[in-house]
Amino acid sequence: MGNARLRSIHVHPVKAFRSLSLREVVMEPWGPAGDRRWMLIDDGGKVVTQRKQPRLALAAAELLPGGGVRLSAPGMEPLTVPVPRGAVTVPAQLFRDKVESLPADDAAAHDWCSAFLGAEVRLVHLDDPATRRPVDPRYALPGETVTFADGFPLLLTTTASLDALNSLIAGGPHAADGPLPMNRFRPNLVVSGTEPWAEDGWSRVAVGEVVLRVAKACGRCVVTTTDQATAGRGAEPLHTLGRHRRVDGKLVFGQNLVPAGRGTVRVGDPVRILD
Secondary structure, three states: OOOOEEEEEEEOOEOOOOOEEEOEEEEEOOEEOOOOOEEEEEOOOEEEOOOOOHHHHHOEEEEOHHHOEEEEEOOEEEEEEOOOOOOOOEEEEEOOEEEEEEEOOOHHHHHHHHHHHOOOEEEEEOOOOOOOOEOOOOOOOOOOEOOOOOOOOEEEEEHHHHHHHHHHHHOOOOHHHOOOOHHHHOOOEEEEOOOOOHHHHOOEEEEOOEEEEEEEEEEOOHHHHEOOOOOOEOOOOHHHHHHHOEEOOEEEEEEEEEEOOOEEEEOOOEEEEOO
């Protein structure tokens, strides 16, 4: 494990939009700075993701100083959206959680996203990640919070496990679906230099100067079958995960983590297994 390194860093400024690769990122208690502080909700207030709207994979968001975003997508003029100035929140239903969030100030932001998807949606911002949404208490320590991520502050995957999974896919009935790139799994941190599936046994890791607590393995959904470059869907990796990586009824790949403190992580940082 002495050769384990941080291979890449990814954030998702708008939940369900394509990932943004960075060379370094500040790790905050609720996850990487700028990760999933924005998301879309439908006219009933429910989160909109690639689960039902795979076309979101084609939309991109660039982080701007101060927390705003610049949206871009095929066939759309780019649009800059600043952090909302208002104080009136709206409830957003994010799976089992109801999270108070601030709608974008400019109606153009809602119109832009609705036009791209062909469905009525609103763009909302998480103004206070320190208080708005606790981590699932079954897996959390007191006071831990999370942004608009599915459930935990960050997701870690390893290149060795992806290689192992792709080998299994290559020997299966849907070999033509592979090999899959890592962006199918939408991780924040990708680690190289480990054994396949080594992350299953980790409890605490240090990435550079930041210590991270492993909360639980990540159960995977239909989003992993979505080609992040075309928005098309196939059978993998869920077919192969179902045969080889089923744990407690979930199809697992990668680990959900919670930062134990603040600090900056950089591509190339050593990764140390503490427990």
